[in-house]
Amino acid sequence: MIQAANLGFPRIGIKRELKKATEAYWKGEIDYTALRKAGAELRARHWRLQKEAGIDVIPSNDFSFYDQMLDAVAMVGAVPPRFRTSQEGVRVVATHQTASAYAVMADVAELSADEAASIDFDTYFAMARGSDAAPAMEMTKWFDTNYHYIVPEFHEGQAFRLVSTKALDEFNEAKALGIHTRPVLIGPVTFLSLGKAKDANLDPLTLLDALLPVYAEVLASLAAAGADWVQIDEPILALDLKDSQKAAFEAAYAALSSCGVKILIAAYFDKLGSNLDVVRSLPVDGLHVDLVRAPGQLEDVLKDWPWERLLSLGVIDGRNIWRADLETAFATVETAVAARGKGGVQIAPSCSLIHTPVDLNTEQKLDAELKSWLAYARQKLTEVAALKTAATKCKDAAAQAFADSAEAVASRAASARINNPAVKARVGAVTEKDLDRGAPFNTRQAQQRARLDLPAFPTTTIGSFPQTEAVRKARAAFKRGEMDAPSYDAFLMTATEDAVRRQEEIGLDVLVHGEFERNDMVEYFGEQLAGFAFTQNGWVQSYGSRYVKPPIIFGDVSRPHPMTVAWSSYAQSLTEKPMKGMLTGPVTILQWSFVRDDQPRSETCKQIALAIRDEVSDLERAGIPIIQIDEPALREGLPLRHADWEAYLAWAVDCFRLAAAGAGTETQIHTHMCYCEFNDIMPSIAALDADVISIETSRSDMELLESFSGFKYPNEIGPGVYDIHSPRCPHTQDMSALLGKAREHLAPDQIWVNPDCGLKTRRW
Template sequence: MTVSVATLGFPRIGARRELKIALENYWSGKSDAATLLATARDLRAAAWARQRDLGADIIPSNDFSLYDHVLDTTAMVGAVPAIYEWDGDKVDITTYFAMARGNGHQHDTCNCAGAPAAEMTKWFDTNYHYLVPEFTPDQTFRLASGKIVDEYLEARKLGIDTRPVLLGPVSYLLLGKARGGAFNVLTLLPRLLPVYVEVLNTLAAAGATWVQIDEPCLVLDLPDGADDAYARAYAELIRDVPAIRFMLTTYFGALGDNLATALGLPVHGLHVDLVRAPEQLADVVAGARPDLVLSLGVLDGRNVWKADLNAILDRVEPIVAAGRKVILAPSCSLLHTPIDLERETELDADIRSWLAFAVQKVAELAVLARALNNGRDSVRQVLDASSAAVASRRTSPRINNPAVQARAAKADATLARRASPFSQRRPRQQARLRLPAYPTTTIGSFPQTPEIRKARAAHARGALSTEAYNTFLREQTARVVKWQEEVALDVLVHGEFERNDMVQYFGEQLAGFAFTRHAWVQSYGSRYVRPPIIYGDVSRPKPMTVEWWRYAQSLTSRPMKGMLTGPVTILNWSFVRDDQPRNVTCRQIAFAIRDEVVDLEKAGAAIIQIDEAALREGLPLRHRDWQHYLDWAVESFRIAAWGVADATQIHTHMCYSEFNDIIAAIAAMDADVISIETARSRMELLEVFADYHYPAEIGPGVYDIHSPRIPTVQEMVELLKLATERLSADQLWVNPDCGLKTRKWEEVRPAIENMVAAARTMRD
């Protein structure tokens, strides 16, 4: 049988971030909806053609999104929360972006109006964020968006017959939240399925024969009733949509105890992730019906290393030889990888030879398919080059640093302990800082204006000298310090104008990291990041932030926070070497950050914030694997943080994740103050404190920074009052949900002024 190549999804953003530019021009009023949609069409057409030309036989459609594919599904089924005042017809672009970003606006006479953005959280254990669906007990569904059909027909007109991608009904419900009272969201399945049947039959009428239906929740610990929900859903879909064949797609882990459920569904194909869970291949093959098409996720859709093509062929050849119908694919959508390595002309040649981005991964799949269909000799030269690249990385002296390895290996438990417990540290910190009740602060960054980005770009290309650039940055820092004093923030930050990204900035100063110029990956909406590539052992050659902190503190008598990114976040927001366990790499990073913490304290910093925004993100998908991860992740934070005296206050920050189920681990980090995202969920995360006594201080975010909407003083007061139902007033800090880097000053100034006023109201 001929082996085919499929891609499960391709990066949406454009090789030159065309989508980001188009979105932000539309949001700012510089262009209209027609221009935005035209750019989107061009990006889709280019992606389809690129995959076809690289050798993909099965190309997805509906993997493109203007903001988020889960939000697209919400629009498709008409599950728009009442707060957005949707008229019940088609979900238009205004309603769509209201859910994504809020629909507040600012008048000359007042600061705030409209509805907040929908809650946002991490997509499984990735750094991609999705918009959380909201369901009520009386929830209704109706077909309210024809996007999936429109984009299928759009590709057909270009001569490309795609396989549309659809988030499966059970995973869609499980990824949502119940509102308006506790109830099991799976009880909504009978109301939801008719919409899926309608859209699938419409696709069939348009000519589609296969649909990729994603059910990623099958790799999780399923709640009670989920097995029955899957059985009911796919029995009805197969019965009521006879013209469509379904490729049930799972990724990010092993099916495990859900394997029987998946294999028992009457679907026509099954995709499994053989990168995150290579051990499941034998059980999948043994249990699959003879007619079930197996889509094998053999290339890593979440990392950037070249594959060992010969090793993959060794595993797959026996399955093909046995007569099984096989499709080769990435482990998951290539959404999580950069687009094209060819643009990285400035990257070190050795490191570049070890890498493969989305384009290169599709090409690798095509080589594998040719080898399986025509024999290895037909692509011998490419296979030999692949083996040489893998061997080169494995043996390169640039990978290993014996001194770094020895330091990490010889660390003893005292390095991960503070000298005194929090109860003794707290009065010493209070005496040193003398802060009021409900102290106010921000998370770290302030707006990176076009002027700042222009200066950074000019410096990078040599058009602005380092001296002139640093003078410019000092002026920006002085301006923001003065403004913070004027609005009466209690604990200040220097604004981070010298930093391009909270991970990249540190990685560029650490040994063992490589960086790209164009390898952007979507985090959410128009927010893209360029994850560093950790290729070798990690160490800190010299201080990274001390001089900027020292300058900022010289401008004010108020406490100035030292701002660092924690080891777990640096790890989870990078492309990590795969030749040693992740916890080993994380410990190396922890020692590098520890050196910086100690130097900041020596310089006089009384407060040092070590952000661990990605701690929850790295949590394994199965509960049985949690403790091992939490043990080494918490230890890494403590190694980084605990080289300081009792009077030095350690802060950490976490955002856009569910923390309630790991609150004991967060407490074990033993930070003096933690700030967390709670504005979009209206302090829902604080429910855990009804039963758990959190010992330290906490800043529950009262201002959603991922929306341009400006919250009122009263809104923030109400959130703080909700917080006092679970925490004592002397535990509470007042801060935004996250850093303000992506916002505009015209949004930030009134929002922070309102936040300070809210804190004063609570003090009164």
């Protein structure tokens, strides 16, 4: 019969229990045993929740204390040499039954087959966060999402060994609770393809033969424990594959097909396209496809995917929070069932639900109309179950669910809150002239240098300063009504002045006001823009214990009033040094929100750009000489298929220029980007025509600058010399060495000096 399946569930907990537990562990407030217990409680709760929602196929090993790619690194022993312990001759230990939570090989190239060293939670977290002794592993965006993963590192002679039994442990853990799960693994080809070679001539795919025995051992152990299916996530199937990757798929699954379990390959985030031919040739038992991001691929999949193999239909959106149109989703299911019969079909979300908040029932302040349009992870599972009921029995068996869905769809379409004719008319009137700064960079640069009178290698920081406990308490008290507006403003003014004085004492050349009035770089702006709504508990994981609460863009966007001018003006009044006005760019606001799906994203982005343009003009009129428009999500929004890049980059660049071109030529426009690869989009980065761009380069050891120097990027650049996402405080010589590497790529008069990102998460 048709089954209701899930690919992954949010690991964070309905009250952000995972964040609280991991951060308490990092602070030394709880020990390993308490952290392990917190994880077990979350897993048990989530498995039961999915079962109660009517899900037949429930995932395990989708939980992580930090990141699923980091877990894969631990599983196969691919621990970078700088994190390996000096112990030798210690046997590999299991992960949940002993004091070593993630046991991994140490110095696998040198130890014998019977020798290893175990690495505990501290080393696991050190790989992600860094330590006094070693900088963290690189971190970058998971495809085109705002989730960050830890990038595996590979060396010549890399060896692998199964040294973490996490996948088996969690399968058995669920089994002990009476819940039979489908374990989830990151696929070997995706794992190697998303990793980074640390030796110049190494192609990570050449390590496949060494890696596959570990995967085979994992699958065999799961089969022995009673697992019948394993879900292997291979999201790189949504990309344009190289011939070497296609060959790697053939080799990998030829080796893994006889390990005693059935394999479901999960592909998501875009269409398979020609990669369908690759998957069809593999000796696997099932395929999951994303029919939300790529509904048009169903016809080809039904025609080409063998009827005797399982087909999982991703028909419920795993990346956005809008309630499903069950009638439309059911039509897709009916088409598949008509072609394949009920026995070969599963109904599922489009991808793992880690990209959505946990439970809409926790939202007490959203108005009833808007709330009726939404579905969080728990509600999406009930949608999957309703579709299964309708397909297995009849639609009448799920009549209430379908009626509620139809009512929500009709309500949203007819709501007067969504459409603003004046906004649409303004977007329609935009011309090429509105995108032009009015003078070329060289002319602007001369005017700005005359105005700012900055020294060589000017120093600044990205924007935010520590959101201390006092800041958070004051904001919470203000929101609860326990602190009145004048008292809250007085507190913020004191915090801002303190930040200005600290920067003056340190000797920074260009100052920032610290952003103490802001909760989040997107949420703060969305709260002041028409067309946005906000949640109490719409948390999703960005990386590690960093969770964000994306705003909801439900209608046309406009700016009713200035948003930042008062705080920037106040800060500038405190100092003779230039103060940066700090704004979030239109593409980033778009990418880091839950965006309406009833009009093109490009249209929504243009509306946001015009709102930011108005703010730029007001800041300039207030005398702010430098305005930073952050666009860390520009690269993240790039479509996965090369054929779609040109159209996206055209409107994304235009939106930034539309926002920035409200400034005169003497006003210096900065932008900031972090944790992304620039190589393929350098012409578009240059086309932004920002006067100064600051980028993350400390984790990548200035490697990103090769893109800029190779392109002969003409404008000024602030390469980050301080990794603010790590608790590690770099030594002066570390930063000096990075700056020296920057000088190998850039002309001295191009270089600014700054951290990688804002300092919000650090302590003073």
